[in-house]
Amino acid sequence: MASSEVAHIYSETFPFWNAISEDERKELCQNTDTVFYEKGRTIHSGGECSGVILVRSGSLRLYMMSDQGKDITLYRLQGGDLCMLSASCLLDAITFDVFVDAEEESVCHVMNGAVFAAMAERNPAMKIFALETVVSRFSDVMWVMQQILFMSMDRRLAIFLADESVRTGSDVIALTHEQIARYMGSAREVVSRMLKYFANEGIVEVSRKGIRILDKARLRQLTL
Numbered sequence: 604m605a606s607s608e609v610a611h612i613y614s615e616t617f618p619f620w621n622a623i624s625e626d627e628r629k630e631l632c633q634n635t636d637t638v639f640y641e642k643g644r645t646i647h648s649g650g651e652c653s654g655v656i657l658v659r660s661g662s663l664r665l666y667m668m669s670d671q672g673k674d675i676t677l678y679r680l681q682g683g684d685l686c687m688l689s690a691s692c693l694l695d696a697i698t699f700d701v702f703v704d705a706e707e708e709s710v711c712h713v714m715n716g717a718v719f720a721a722m723a724e725r726n727p728a729m730k731i732f733a734l735e736t737v738v739s740r741f742s743d744v745m746w747v748m749q750q751i752l753f754m755s756m757d758r759r760l761a762i763f764l765a766d767e768s769v770r771t772g773s774d775v776i777a778l779t780h781e782q783i784a785r786y787m788g789s790a791r792e793v794v795s796r797m798l799k800y801f802a803n804e805g806i807v808e809v810s811r812k813g814i815r816i817l818d819k820a821r822l823r824q825l826t827l
Contacts, residue, residue, distance in 0.1 A: 606629070606632040606633060609632045609635050609637070609712060610628060610629075610632050612657075612659075612712065613628070613631065613632070616657060616683070616685070617729075617732065618728075618732060619726065619728040619729045619731075619732050622726060622728040622729070623722065623726050623728075623729060627722055627725075627726070630718065630722070631714060631718065631719070631722065634714060634715040634718040634719075635712050635713065635714050635715070636712070636713045637659075637710065637711070637712055637713075638710070638711050638712075638713050639708070639709070639710050640661070640663075640705035640708070640709045640710075640711065641705065641708060642705055642706065642707050642708050643704065643705065644704065644705045645702065645703070645704050646663065646689070646703040646704065646705060646711075647686075647689040647701070647702060647703035648702055649700035649701075649702065651691065652689075652690055652691045652692035652693075652716040652717065653689040653690065653703070653713070653716070654689060654690055654713045654714050654715055654716040654719070655685065655686065655687060655689070655690045655693065655713070655714040655716060655719050655733075656680075656685070656686040656689050656703070656711050656712070656713050656714075657683075657684075657685050657686075657711060657712040657713075657714070658680045658681060658682055658683065658684050658685075658686070658709060658710075658711050659682055659683075659709075659710045659711060659712060660682050660709060660710045661681075661682070661705060661706075661707045661708055661709025661710060661711075662679055662680065662681055662705070662706040662707045662709060663679065663680040663684075663686065663703055663704065663705055663706060663709060663711075664676055664679050664680075664703070664704050664705075664706045664786075665677045665678055665679070665680065665686065665688065665701050665702070665703050666701070666702050666703075666704070666786075667699065667700070667701055667702070668700075668702055673785075673788070674702070674785055674788070675747065675751070675785075675786070675787065675788030676747070676785075676786040676787070676788075677701065677740075677743065677744050677747055678740060678743040678744070678747070679706065679770070685736055686703065687733055687736050687737050687740075688701045688703075688737065688740070689701075689703055689716075690714075690716035690719060690720070691716070692716045692717055692720050693716055693719055693720040693723065693733060719733075747788075750762065751788055756789070756793060756797055757797055757800070757801075757825055758825055758826060759787060759789075760783075760787070760794065760797050760798070760801070761801075761822050761823075761825035761826045762826045763783065763786065763787055764776055764807070764814065764816060764822060765819075765822055765823065765826055768816055768819075774815055774816045774819075775812065775813050775814070775815050775816075776813050776814040776815075776816070777812065777813040778813060778814070779813075780794045780795045780798065798814060801822075804821065805817060805818055805821075806818045806821045806822055806825075807822075
């Protein structure tokens with residue numbers, strides 16, 4: 604993609620764009636790669652500095668992983684969303700590792716992390732934007748932690764199914780029990796038992812194709 608096209612996208616995305624110099628705007632565009640990621644590809648692994656990622660299309664999943672290989676989804680990024688946690692060189696205060704996978708075929712603009720970090724040090728508006736972006740995402744992370752620590756499993760699963768239905772625009776959740784368990788940071792057996800309970804109550808229908816929501820009103824009641 605031409606630098607002029609990237610510059611136009613950045614001008615509509617970054618509130619600091621007019622606060623940095625013309626040379627800096629050019630430098631940021633020249634240090635941007637437009638990358639296509641296949642579904643399932645790992646984009647960022649742990650403490651590496653993969654750069655600042657702007658999602659143009661598709662969907663990315665950010666998650667943490669335990670030493671035993673168990674992972675839990677922190678949040679997802681859709682078109683127009685920005686990922687700062689993939690640029691560890693930009694945020695020295697972030698000491699935990701996050702991983703980023705492409706949930707769908709995705710197109711992203713990836714800005715060189717070191718260039719972005721050096722530019723942010725010279726430009727307070729840019730630095731403030733980066734920090735505010737990270738802080739806004741921590742509310743999503745805290746919501747996940749709140750679910751794990753304080754919510755019952757039936758409520759957590761109901762919230763997950765309802766959110767997935769809204770996200771995909773479909774009443775069918777095309778995920779396996781294993782995938783749902785991974786996203787929720789639970790065990791497959793626990794998810795399967797709870798889905799069986801939901802099915803017996805007529806809330807969902809479970810099949811090889813996925814989980815179909817039959818009673819949205821009952822499901823919403825469980826989320827409260």
